[in-house]
Amino acid sequence: MMRLSALLIGGSLSGMALAAPVGGGAEEDLVIHAGAIVAIPGEIQRGPSTIVVRGGRIAEIESGYVERPGAKLIDLKGRTLLPGLIDTHVHFSFSPETKLWSGAIDTAEDVALFAFSNAKKTLEAGFTTVRDVGSDGYSIHALRDAVNEGVVIGPRIFLSGTSLSIVGGHGDMSGLNRKATEALYPYDFTGACTGAVECALRVREAAKYGADLIKITSTGGIMSQQARGLGQHLSDEELTSIVTTAHGLGLKVAAHAHGEGGVAASVRAGVDSIEHGTYLDEDTARLMAKRGTWLVPTLGLLDGRKDADASPAVQAKMAEARRVAGRNIRLAVQYKLNVAFGTDAGVSPHGQNARQFRLMVEQGPMTPAAALRSATVDAAALLGQSDNLGTIEVGKYADMIAVAGDPYRDITLLEHVPTVIKDGRIIVHDQPSAP
Structure with a gap:
């Protein structure tokens, strides 16, 4: 941006x-x-x-x-x-066009207006409620509150604020030189944490400043500027600390997780939802079914992303993700997992969220009724809003x-x-x- x-x-x-x-x-x-x-x-x-x-x-x-x-x-x-409709995985503060260096020129006011524009596109596309699972700073808090107070019209927003991650992991800034990174993305701003005690502190800080849920990046990410794979990032001890602390505060935990090991560790730790689950395997799918862990499949994750615009490290991860595309939703159907509709809009284009319905039907295969239910009845259940929505x-x-x-x-x-x-x-x- x-x-x-x-x-x-x-x-x-x-x-x-x-x-x-x-x-x-x-x-x-x-x-x-x-x-x-x-x-x-x-x-x-x-x-x-x-x-x-x-x-x-x-x-x-x-x-x-x-x-x-x-x-x-x-x-x-x-x-x-x-x-x-309800999209349980969006990022209003950025888009596929957002540049790595945007933090050097964009003010909080710029980000708030940009998020407002993306919210407008989303609402006009029929998504009246969203869960924003990772927008930098507190601009998204201001937008949520303005919508709730009737100052502006937008979709109803439930938010995590900044994601929690390991130092240098997906969610923590990388790809800029050290001076630029420290100036633009100081340690306490990014949500990075090390060890059970500090990770618990990050959860409490998020709750203190108005988060509706906690978002963690328990594995590497496809779009992060590093070639360290998609394996587990947060340790088992850190994961357990985050989940225990969040649940004690009445907050659910959404876990960005791609690689098999990180998905399984997140489920064992008791997270409420697996976001992406790109390399979900049968053993973990069975465990998710037993525990009632939700899957938010983000099948349109790479929509709008051109390989030529990405770094070599990101290109390699994108290619591999495309190779296994749809495995998560097929296992979800096979093992009757709880599935909530979520697109990763922000990484994919805003306002085109409904494209995922056809992917769910084609790749699951899910019935159209089941796909629709994932974005209404089931998404409302994940949000804890069944009495009001869906x-x-x-x-x-x-x-x-x-x-x-x-x-x-x-x-x-x-x-x-x-x-x-x-x-x-x-x-x-x-x-x-x-x-």
């Missing part, structure tokens, strides 16, 4: 700010006439129905088309209504999308979402063309 990026989104700021009046405020009742409803993904659809939204939540669901005089009406009789039911947040067709038959419909509603506010609504 370059400083210019903050200027380039200037035209988007007014669009974001004006999204609320399009559908009226969340205080005004909104009535939706839907041709069909996938109320609980994975279950049978409802036919023509009326949804009444009040105070940002779903107040009523009635069969047929019921009139509510005086309320704002949105006509979706020709469309299928679904719960808002289905269209009375009392839940009025986060919904609509598509022109049956997503159980064609999951690619989710790649082009013409209607997005969050908290009862109409974010996007493209009127159907006249016959």
Whole structure:
């Protein structure tokens, strides 16, 4: 990302700010006439129905088309209504175009505006909730809080803040000379830790400053600028300390883990989710099934990444990852693992999150209904938000999308979402063309 990026989104700021009046405020009742409803993904659809939204939540669901005089009406009789989508693995503070040296020129304000732009793309693509699992500094905290307070409109954000890693590992900065690294990425800023005591301290600091969960990098990373493989980084003792401390504070732990040994060690330590799991093997898949460990497969990890733009070390890791692509989701289907939809947007392009649905169906193979469920019901469960998100039911947040067709038959419909509603506010609504 370059400083210019903050200027380039200037035209988007007014669009974001004006999204609320399009559908009226969340205080005004909104009535939706839907041709069909996938109320609980994975279950049978409802036919023509009326949804009444009040105070940002779903107040009523009635069969047929019921009139509510005086309320704002949105006509979706020709469309299928679904719960808002959830992406449990994004990074709003960067994109595939972000440069290694961007920290030398970008201010915290630049990063916040850039994250805001990426949040806008994501929301308009139908993802009304995300889990941001690694954005530098506290710009993402400011964005989350601004969304929650209604200052700006964006997806609901649950965040980890900076990832915890070993010194020099994935998540700690490498690739710059020592003076530049120490100036731009001081030790306590990066989340690096050594030993059980210091790693526990990092968890407590993250909780102190507002993290919703803890993200760790327990193995090497494909995109990190080093040729040290994808094996285990955090020791068993460090992993156990992090998990025990986080769980004691009521926080879940998401573990970036590619290599077999690091994935297995993370599961044994009790992490709540494995992010990526590129080299997941059968023994660890069985252990995950037994323990209820979630897999967030990030199948679009390398979308938008050109080998020619990467260093030789990264090119080699990218090539190897492509060779085994899909093994994680196939094992997840085989061993009936808990799977939550997550794309690694930031490493892959923002706003194109729904491309992963077709990969889940093609590579799993998962059914379209199961893939959709991973981004709604199941993702909400991973977030601990099943009472608020993931289905269209009375009392839940009025986060919904609509598509022109049956997503159980064609999951690619989710790649082009013409209607997005969050908290009862109409974010996007493209009127159907006249016959």
